[in-house]
Amino acid sequence: MSNNLFKDLVSSVEQAGVEVNHEALQVAKDKLAMKSIIIRVISILGSLLGLGLFIGFIALAASDIFQEAIAFILMGVLFLGGAFALNRSNDGAITVSIAVSLYIIGYAFLSYGLSNDGHLMGYSMFVIALITLFLYNNHIISFLSSLSILVAIHFIMFDLDIQTFYYIYLAIVLAATTYLFWQEQRLRTMDNLIGHRYLPIFAALFTYTLVTGIISSTQQFGYYYFSEFRGVRLFFITVLVAALLFTVHLVLDKMKVSKLPIQIATYLLVIIFNVLVAYYYPAFGIACLFILWGFMRQFKAGFAVGIATLVWAMGMFYYDLGVSLLAKSISLMIVGAMFLAIYYLIQKKGEKHDNI
Known part of the structure; x- marks a missing residue:
């Protein structure tokens, strides 16, 4: 229907x-x-494969055409127009998958064609994604457009050689994700772009925050985000701790934990954990935040992703030769205490329901 x-x-x-x-x-x-997301993903992959082979055949048959930027621009506009027409015609899974495939190829072609050199790639990606976010009424395309906007800004920062301020950008995205999460009921009822595209926009912010938090925590790519200004990373940690403390407060309030010593101990554990670990490994703090979100809203997928990210970050942290063994031991003990606290809250809630 x-x-x-x-x-x-x-x-x-x-x-x-x-x-x-x-x-x-x-x-x-x-x-x-x-x-139906699995069926749609499989259909999109099949459509991409078929369209990719078709484009490859055209490129082999008329290789001279693809040496000009205008060819990529025309092909990109053609594919985006086809995606727009299919998106408006029918909501069937096959039609949507073809429309999404046309959008991906058209977006890539048009972005490449408009950027005569690599320095304009980020700007063309941003403008095209912003326009398509308003035009296409499709959750998957809206998700890709929103994610492309975030990635384009990231790309522009690297192109301008200001990646030292990356953590400020990540903090802003994290704050926006937190705001969308806690204002879901109000935002969904609004008759504007956020109300109509809430789910794909939130999913894009969630994905970008998690993935880039993990990337910036790796030894292979972490040095790209190194900043000689300590205040930059301190700003990110402040935003992260504020989001975590606010979330912990809501969790404790939902679990009816009114004892002041337990509340203070929980807040201190969160602060100490982020100062010791998340300062150098942002994935730790982001994973904890998403775990709490999944627990609050019974969001199983988010909870599982948060647990997996936390376990991965613990492994990366444990094998980091730049951190002393004492710091590792204290930090992992705090992680264990946090898991015990989560277990206590879940057990407390279960006993309450059993008594009722």
């Missing part, structure tokens, strides 16, 4: 006097969309 037909059906039901819970309806639609 197409989105327009579904909206007409809901409107007719409301006109008949039936009260519709739009928030619950939107949540049900999102769950249904998640169930």
Whole structure:
């Protein structure tokens, strides 16, 4: 069923006097969309493979055409136009997969064609992604557009050689992700771009924060984000700790933990953990934040991703020769204490339900 037909059906039901819970309806639609994501991904990969072979055949048959930038621009506009037309015509899985494949190829071609040299690539990526975010009413394309905007800004920072301020940018993205997470109910009901594209925009912010947090924590790529200004990383840690403390406060309030010593001890563990570990390994703090989010909203996928990231970061931290054994021992003890605290809260909640 197409989105327009579904909206007409809901409107007719409301006109008949039936009260519709739009928030619950939107949540049900999102769950249904998640169930079909595997089929859509497989369809997109198949469409990309077929279109890639077709483009490869054209490139071999007319190799001189692809030596000019105008050819990439025209092909990019053609593919993006085809994606836009297919996206408006039908909501079927096959049609959507072809539209997404056309969008990916068209976006890559147009970005490459508009950038005569590598210095303009980031700017062309940003502008095209921003325009397509407004034009295409498709969750997957909106997710790709939002993620492309974040990556384009990242690319521009490296191109301008200001990657030393990367942690400020990551802190801003993290703050935006936190805001979208805790204001979900209010933002979803707004009649604007955020309301219509909430889920893909939040997923893009979530993905970018997690992936770049992991990349910046690796020894192979971490030096790219090194800054001689300590205040840059301190700013990121301040934002991260603030988001964690606010989340911990909400978790403790939800779990009805009112004893002041337990609250103070929990807050101190969070602060000490981030000062000792997350300062050098941002993936630690980001993973803890996502674990708490998954626990709060019963978001199993986010909880599992957070646990996997935390375990990976612990392994990277343990084998870091630049950190003393004493610091590793203290930090990992704090991690263990945090897991015990989470277990205590879960056990406390379970006993409460059993008594009821």
